[in-house]
Amino acid sequence: MTPEAYCQDKAAKSGSSFYYAFLFLPPPRRAAITALYAFCREVDDVVDETSDTALAATTLGWWRAEIDRLFAGAPTHPVTLALAPHLAAYDITRAHLLEIIAGMELDLHQSRYLDFAGLAHYCHHVAGVVGILSSRIFGSSGAAIDAYAEKLGLAVQLTNIIRDVGEDARIGRIYLPSEDLQRFGVTAADLLNARGGPAFESLMKFQADRARSIYDEAMALLPPGERRIQRPGLIMGAIYRTLLDEIERAHFAVLNQRIGLTPVRKLWVAWRTWVRAG
Helix, strand or coil: CCHHHHHHHHHHHHCCCHHHHHCCCCHHHHHHHHHHHHHHHHHHHHHHCCCCHHHHHHHHHHHHHHHHHHHCCCCCCHHHHHHHHHCCCCCCCHHHHHHHHHHHHHHHHCCCCCCHHHHHHHHHHHHHHHHHHHHHHHCCCCHHHHHHHHHHHHHHHHHHHHHCHHHHHCCCCCCCCHHHHHHHCCCHHHHHCCCCCHHHHHHHHHHHHHHHHHHHHHHHHCCHHHCCCCHHHHHHHHHHHHHHHHHHHCCCCCCCCCCCCCHHHHHHHHHHHHHHHC
């Protein structure tokens, strides 16, 4: 299997909404974004699929060394071999890739966030940086695009957190800020024991409204002349915002189930967004 095929297989098997945004890109950009996504999946899986914290930390250390090898021109992993041809073309930097690894490493040492500022810092590493690199691969760069991409990455990650509240709680993680739980009278024990109710639904409505406002802020930051170029990112945002609406229609029943969109619906949202942004 070639490095490119390895990354394609990794992206396709994930079932992620990111995959639907890739479909509309020309081959060189699609290869670059698929390799970036595969890298993110690899380092994320280190944390999510390894119960031994020390082993996970050691593996992330290997990935840091692999990034050094990548930028020294001697990568060894299929993902970094696939990334190598795209570094200069799309300004994929060593610092950005190391920031992503640092974000994954936070999950090894921190399972609670006191306030939204702390959560936003985490989201920057695991999603905002990815958004910035993705926007460059799509074809734009500059401070305005970076601000838009960072904000969109934050909104998407908040949607993921809302969707995965129950799943994360089952492994002892609570990403919803403690200050928000206190405000709505929800305890950590409520989440860890999958206890819903009116207070929980009010808490989640607050989270959803926050995420929607950040989606709106991201769209306001995107220069009108860049909308066509940034259509893949707009597709991703539209799919996740549709997911957020679906979760709310289900009254935030996320403690005991995973709410998602069917592949057909994702493809429909992707096509509709591509046409509208053209």
